[in-house]
Amino acid sequence: MLFNSFPFLFVFLPIVLAGMLLLVRWRAMRFVAWYIGLASLVFYAYWNPIHLLVIVPSIIVNFFCGKAIVETERDSRRRLYMWLGVAFNLTLLGWFKYAPLIAQTLVSRNVAEFTSAIVNPALPIGISFYTFLQIAYLVDCGRASVAPRYTFRDYLFFVTLFPHLIAGPILHHAAIIPQLQRLERRFRADRYWGLYFSPGLALLIIGLMKKVLIADEFGGWADQSFAAVRSGLFGFLDAWGGATAYTFQIYFDFSAYSDMAIGLGLMLGIVLPRNFLSPYKSGSIIEFWRRWHVTLSRFLRDYLYIPLGGNRAGRTRRYVNLMITMALGGLWHGASWSFMLWGVLHGALLVINHALRWLIPWRTPRPLAVAVTFFVIVFTWVPFRAANTADAVTFWEHMIGLHGIVLPWRYQPLAELLGLRVGDVNYFAGLSQVIFTAAAACIVFALPNAVDFVLSHRARLVRSPAAPVALGVGLVVACLVMLVTENVTFLYFQF
Numbered sequence: 001m002l003f004n005s006f007p008f009l010f011v012f013l014p015i016v017l018a019g020m021l022l023l024v025r026w027r028a029m030r031f032v033a034w035y036i037g038l039a040s041l042v043f044y045a046y047w048n049p050i051h052l053l054v055i056v057p058s059i060i061v062n063f064f065c066g067k068a069i070v071e072t073e074r075d076s077r078r079r080l081y082m083w084l085g086v087a088f089n090l091t092l093l094g095w096f097k098y099a100p101l102i103a104q105t106l107v108s109r110n111v112a113e114f115t116s117a118i119v120n121p122a123l124p125i126g127i128s129f130y131t132f133l134q135i136a137y138l139v140d141c142g143r144a145s146v147a148p149r150y151t152f153r154d155y156l157f158f159v160t161l162f163p164h165l166i167a168g169p170i171l172h173h174a175a176i177i178p179q180l181q182r183l184e185r186r187f188r189a190d191r192y193w194g195l196y197f198s199p200g201l202a203l204l205i206i207g208l209m210k211k212v213l214i215a216d217e218f219g220g221w222a223d224q225s226f227a228a229v230r231s232g233l234f235g236f237l238d239a240w241g242g243a244t245a246y247t248f249q250i251y252f253d254f255s256a257y258s259d260m261a262i263g264l265g266l267m268l269g270i271v272l273p274r275n276f277l278s279p280y281k282s283g284s285i286i287e288f289w290r291r292w293h294v295t296l297s298r299f300l301r302d303y304l305y306i307p308l309g310g311n312r313a314g315r316t317r318r319y320v321n322l323m324i325t326m327a328l329g330g331l332w333h334g335a336s337w338s339f340m341l342w343g344v345l346h347g348a349l350l351v352i353n354h355a356l357r358w359l360i361p362w363r364t365p366r367p368l369a370v371a372v373t374f375f376v377i378v379f380t381w382v383p384f385r386a387a388n389t390a391d392a393v394t395f396w397e398h399m400i401g402l403h404g405i406v407l408p409w410r411y412q413p414l415a416e417l418l419g420l421r422v423g424d425v426n427y428f429a430g431l432s433q434v435i436f437t438a439a440a441a442c443i444v445f446a447l448p449n450a451v452d453f454v455l456s457h458r459a460r461l462v463r464s465p466a467a468p469v470a471l472g473v474g475l476v477v478a479c480l481v482m483l484v485t486e487n488v489t490f491l492y493f494q495f
Contacts, residue, residue, distance in 0.1 A: 001046040003204075003260045004211050005487050006479075012043060017267060024187040033157040033180055036268065040160035044126070051124040054096070055160075061088055062134040063155045069141040070149055082142030086135055093131045096123055098335045126166040128332060128495050130159055132299055137173050139303055150177055163264035167257055167492035169275035169295040179270050186269040196266045199458040203263030205471045206450050208478045210256035214440060216488045218249035222385065225427045229391050229398075233426045236405040239398035241428035246385045247378045248440045251280060253491045254293070259450050278449045280377065283369035285349040286357075288377065300329050319354070323347040333495045338383040338392055345380050370445075 001008045016039050023032050045052050065085035072078045141148065150158075154177045164171055186192060225242020228234050258276035265272035279291035289297050305325040311318040323344065330343015364372070379399070386392035397403055406423040407415040408430070415422045447453075454461065461467045 001043055002487050002489060003257070003264075004208055004478075004482065004490075006482065007046075009208075012039075012046075013264070013267075020268065021187075024184070029184045032183060033153045036162075037153065037156040037160050040157075040162040040165055043162040044160065044165060047125050054092070054124045054127065055130060058089070058092060058130065058134065059156060059159050061085070062138065062159075063150075063152055066138055066141045066150075066155075069138065078142055082138050085138040089131045089135050089138075093127060096127055098331075123494075125493060129168050129170055130165065132170050132296075132332075133159060133172075136170070136299060136303055140173070148173060148177075154180060161265075161268075161270065163261040163268070163270075164272060167261075167490055167495070168293070169258070169261065169273050170299050171273070171295070175273060176270065183269045192269065194462045195458065196269055198462050199454045200263040200266030202454050202458075202461060202467070202471055203259045203266070203451060205263075205475050205478070206454070207256040207259030207263060209474045210252045210259065210450075211488075211490070212478045212481045212485070214443075215249050215252035215256055216485070217436065218245045218252065218440070219488060221429055221433055222246035222249050226385055226387070226391070226395070228427045229386070229395050233424065234398060235403070235423075235425060236398055236401055237407070237425050238427035239395055241433060243378050243382055243395070243399060244437060245433070247381050248437060248444070250381065250384075250491055251444065252440070255450070257490045257492060262451055274451060276449075276451075278444070280374055280444050281370060282373050283364070283366055284373055285346065285353045285376065288373060289346070289350070296329070296332075300325050304328065315358070319351045322350050322354070326350060333384070336388070338386055338389050341383045341389055341392065342380060345383070349376065349380070 001012060003009075016036070019035055019039075020032060023029065023035060041052065041056070044055060062085060065081055065088070069078050069081045069085075072081060150173070155173075157180065158171065158173055158177050159165075161171070161176070186196060222242055222245040225234075225238055225245065228238065229242075255276050258274075262272050262274070273295055275294050277291035277294060279288050282288040282291055305321055308321040308324060309317055310321060324347075326347030327340060327343045330339045330341070330346070333339045333342075363369075379396070382395045382399070383389065383392035386395055404421060406421050406425065408425045409422050412422045414420075
């Protein structure tokens with residue numbers, strides 16, 4: 001069930017909210033966690049009911065493993081239970097997500113045939129997110145001197161909460177489960193509508209508009225360009241048009257999902273962590289990774305980079321740890337060597353960035369730093385989107401002009417002035433794409449972050465007569481577009 005679909009917006013969500021408000025009115029708050037948890041499983045099963053056979057056992061095993069860790073006094077046995085639980089999660093994730101990649105890599109045909117026969121080709125949606133979330137929970141149980149003690153009801157609510165279940169953010173138990181104790185106070189009429197429901201609904205509509213009006217438009221251009229990279233008609237402008245389109249597509253797509261997830265959480269009275277902090281405004285790759293997919297970066301830092309030694313064992317070891325962390329972070333996104341290449345690229349860029357900060361005392365002027373960082377990001381999104389590493393390399397060759405630079409026929413005078421060729425440009429939409437991209441760039445670089453804006457102005461939002469009208473118009477326009485176009489899944493659903 002997509003957030004940008006009519007069944008979700010006008011059937012599932014109203015039913016869930018109505019049921020929750022009834023439970024609050026009947027003072028049956030002890031049933032709210034059960035209600036949301038079971039509703040979230042219905043939401044999950046809408047994609048493919050068979051995947052309940054993965055997520056439900058995963059939740060049960062992790063809950064009882066955490067319970068065993070908490071109730072065991074001997075440190076050695078606590079560590080044993082923790083590592084058994086982590087091994088279970090990694091095995092589950094590896095089986096469904098990475099076994100096909102391993103099988104394709106191995107030469108033995110028998111292994112490939114065996115694997116293809118027993119591995120479900122349809123990856124259980126959201127498995128990367130709820131697996132990492134539960135690994136963090138088990139590790140925290142093993143580390144804590146006073147470990148958390150949760151009921152199964154609370155744990156089910158935490159893992160399955162539908163605003164985050166499919167594509168994040170990666171939640172932390174200590175930030176979510178205690179909020180259940182504060183729900184009754186939050187649902188008081190004088191607080192709920194102004195502090196939670198209204199800003200939540202605003203973020204939901206803003207995210208929906210970003211998705212269907214902006215991200216999906218860029219997606220059409222990006223898909224066309226990346227699909228044609230092997231054709232003999234592909235060229236320089238096609239490559240840059242496709243790379244730029246995907247750069248803005250993934251930005252608005254992930255931004256839209258993050259806004260909608262936070263908005264849905266607020267409508268349920270739950271404050272979800274920020275996961276998207278206007279990353280293209282970054283002045284360095286280091287800053288980019290503090291702004292892009294914030295909860296994943298935090299997880300990789302706390303549960304991989306720091307346990308590897310972090311920056312405590314010298315500069316060289318720090319750089320090695322960064323490379324390992326980013327390579328595995330790239331592979332987390334998908335069972336493909338192109339994702340690994342993307343992670344290694346960002347690891348190398350982080351190493352270079354840290355080394356330059358150590359070697360050079362002065363800082364680049366902010367506008368130039370942002371422009372250079374954005375250019376690098378455009379270049380590095382190519383292997384993330386390309387079908388394979390060979391396509392990514394070919395795409396880069398076109399971007400740097402190794403196959404020549406061809407301008408459209410109508411720019412022949414300019415081409416003659418620059419000493420370039422003229423010809424057909426087949427996969428770049430021309431002026432319309434340039435104008436749309438320029439408008440998107442203005443939104444990205446000039447406007448404030450949507451969550452910051454809405455939450456800092458929520459009191460004014462409730463009082464303003466213009467805000468409901470503007471949001472209503474935006475919702476109607478988005479729905480009209482949804483009526484005449486096919487629902488497009490969010491990009492991060494594939495991870």
